[in-house]
Amino acid sequence: MALAQQRLLRLASVASSSTRTLHFSAIRAWQGFENERHYEPGEDVLKRTWHGLTYDFRRWKRRYQEARNDAFKRRHPIAHMKHSVMDHEVWPYRAEVLILGGGLTGSSTAFWLKERFRDEDFKVVVVECNDKFPSSSTMLSTGSLAQQFSQPENCEMSQFTAEFMRHTGKHLRVLDSEPPSLNFLPSGFLHLATTEEAANEMREHWKLQLNKGARVSLLSPVQLREQYPFLNVDDVVLASIGLENEGTIDTWQLLGAIREKNLTLGVQYIKGEVEGFEFERSPTSPEVHSLIDDAEEADEDKWRKQRVIGVHVRPQMTDASARPIRAHKIVNATGAYAGKIARMAGIGSALNGMLSVPIPIEGRKRTRFVIHAPDVPVDMPFLVDMEGRLHCRQIDTGHTYVVDLTPTPEEDKTINHEDPSVDYDVFYEKIWPQLVKRVEGFSTAKIKSAYTVLEDVNTFDSVPVIGEHPLYTNIHTMAGFGERSAMHSVAAARAYAERLYDGAYHTINLRRFDMRRIVKNDPIIEKYRY
Structure with missing residues (x-):
């Protein structure tokens, strides 16, 4: 009989010790302060008043528990508890x-x-x-x-x-x-006009920009060749470039x-x-x-x-x-x-x-390619070509550029704007040939990375x-x-x-x-x- 009682006591002690080892991941009461009941002004006046009167005690308790679980505040939990409430x-x-x-x-x-x-x-x-x-x-x-x-x-x-x-x-x-x-990188944007109609519009816009205090210069093909000899401007009629307040x-x-x-x-x-x-x-x-x-x-x-x-x-x-x-x-x-x-x-x-x-206003998917072109001259300006659709920007003082091509309205309708994947054919078939046409040094360019961004476009x-x-x-x-x-x-x-x-x-x-x-x-x- 005594042996049976000892076995029962031993089993009870093992059971009690096993229950003490169980841990639950349920949120504690003092951690759920952000999910407290919210009372609108005039709603249940008595409960709202009691909630306001007891809020400080709940806040003190929460701060005390937070300080005890913090390695830097556990030595002085009461001092941390007394801080005023923050927004x-x-x-x-x-x-x-x-x-x-x-x-x-x-x-x-x-x-x-x-x-x-x-x-x-x-x-x-x-x-x-x-x-x-x-x-x-x-x-x-x-x-x-x-x-x-x-x-x-x-x-x-x-x-x-x-x-x-x-x-x-x-x-x-x-x-x-x-x-x-x-990390401002100053550089002017070089816009190229390849038709006489686009050149006339560029002249009218240039007058407007000057009236508003902008410093913009118009360049003829001869001036372009003198200033940027590495650019191919055989089809360019007129160009404009910003002289200050431009860059990234x-x-x-x-x-x-x-x-x-x-x-x-x-x-x-x-x-x-x-x-x-x-x-x-x-x-x-x-x-x-x-x-x-x-x-x-x-x-x-x-x-x-x-x-x-x-x-x-x-x-x-x-x-x-x-x-x-x-x-x-x-x-x-x-x-x-x-x-x-x-x-x-x-x-x-x-x-x-x-x-x-x-x-x-809707989200429109735009793809940008980060390329490394070591053979492109360092003094190359930010290029805007193909009637303003092609953009090539230098992102640091080295030979790293970000290029992208704005799609036409017809092309934009065929794009799945919810798909964040990158279409590399856009670079190899549309962007890269135009870059090599303008600057021969882009022929050795390599893609470093590419990403898509969801721009807020007013349709x-x-x-x-x-x-x-x-x-x-x-x-x-x-x-x-x-x-x-x-x-x-x-x-x-x-x-x-x-x-x-x-x-x-x-x-x-x-x-x-x-x-x-x-x-x-x-x-x-x-x-x-x-």
């Missing part, structure tokens, strides 16, 4: 300006808003999606900076961007740290400097994905209901009788649900996804009326949409820059700050770029591409 620890429920998109356009908009009005109560929130950010046009941009355009607004924006880049140490410097370096910049360095400056100014960045908009409907009188007979008219009246008051954003974490963020102003700076985000607000989804006009006229919507005036669109995002985003962001604070553009007038031209079917034609 980036709390999911925002309201903002004066809510910016959708954390790329160069969205971050520049937040910078100019907080740079001019540094009030802590003026809350600016930037929503960015980590899944789409690495493939955005900002991160994969060539960083071209040019001043040769056929539209005066584009010339002015490029000149302002060049002046801003020249003084980044003043604008983006943080306290006593070193000023940011943008590192957009990654620029975006990083702006984001770091924004954090010191109080801008809050949150990781999330937009799932919809929040509307507030105004009461409709019975007389109006009696006048509406058709279902389509009733639907149109419903859209007109409401206004946008916020955005539903789903945090990028496990099993998170969308949460509302109320905002007075909403900036759609989502790049290639701007048209899709606008449709969530009903823009372009109605059958008639103002909401039947969509924002025609209406390839010019960005900058301005508020005619019906939902608190939604401001800033997208459609395409390959010109690096040189025009900063200037367009400053223009939005002027529009918000002063009520009008007073430096660069961008009223021509708003939705009115799309409603009136009056496109703006820009001849120069980069």
Whole structure:
């Protein structure tokens, strides 16, 4: 009997020890603070009051547990626990300006808003999606900076961007740290006109560029041969080249400097994905209901009788649900996804009326090839050929170039823009023969790498949409820059700050770029591409 009891006790001890070795990966209570219940103002007053009164205790407990699990803070967990609450620890429920998109356009908009009005109560929130950010046009941009355009607004924006880049140490410097370096590589863009008609247009555009203060020179074929003897210009009628304020910049360095400056100014960045908009409907009188007979008219009246008051954003974490963020102003700076985000607000989804006009911004696949050409002279300028479709830029002081070919509208329709794979036949069949034709040294060029980028292209006229919507005036669109995002985003962001604070553009007038031209079917034609 005693032996049987000993065996039972031994089995019980083994069972208890085995249960103690089991570990579960379930989230702990103090780690789930970001998924706490959110209470809107006026909703369940008692629970909302209790939630607010007990929040500090939950925050102290969470910080204490975080400090105990941190190698550098475990010695003083109580000191870490007493720190004041920070904005980036709390999911925002309201903002004066809510910016959708954390790329160069969205971050520049937040910078100019907080740079001019540094009030802590003026809350600016930037929503960015980590899944789409690495493939955005900002991160994969060539960083071209040019001043040769056929539209005066584009010339002015490029000149302002060049002046801003020249003084980044003043604008983006943080306290006593070193000023940011943008790795600016100065070089003029050489545009070639191979027909007499294109040469006449180039002369007219040259006069416009000079009137706007740009330094651009026209070169005849004889002058081209003297200045660049390695170029084959037998079929060239006229050429233009920028003498200053042209080159390439590192957009990654620029975006990083702006984001770091924004954090010191109080801008809050949150990781999330937009799932919809929040509307507030105004009461409709019975007389109006009696006048509406058709279902389509009733639907149109419903859209007109409401206004946008916020955005539903789903945090990028496990099993998170969308949460509302109320905002007075909403900036759609989502790049290639701007048209899709606008449709969530009903823009372009109605059958008639103002909401039947969509924002025609879509993602377009563009392929770029990085090549090494050791036999090409170092002083070769940035080449723009084939009526502005072929681009060849030097990305460092060596012999490395980035080349790409903008497809024609017919070719663009045949491209699968959702396929990120690289088509190397474009380089070998279309780009390389033209490069060798211009510069014989490209015959020994080798491809180092290739990548695709999803550019935000305005399918209406390839010019960005900058301005508020005619019906939902608190939604401001800033997208459609395409390959010109690096040189025009900063200037367009400053223009939005002027529009918000002063009520009008007073430096660069961008009223021509708003939705009115799309409603009136009056496109703006820009001849120069980069």
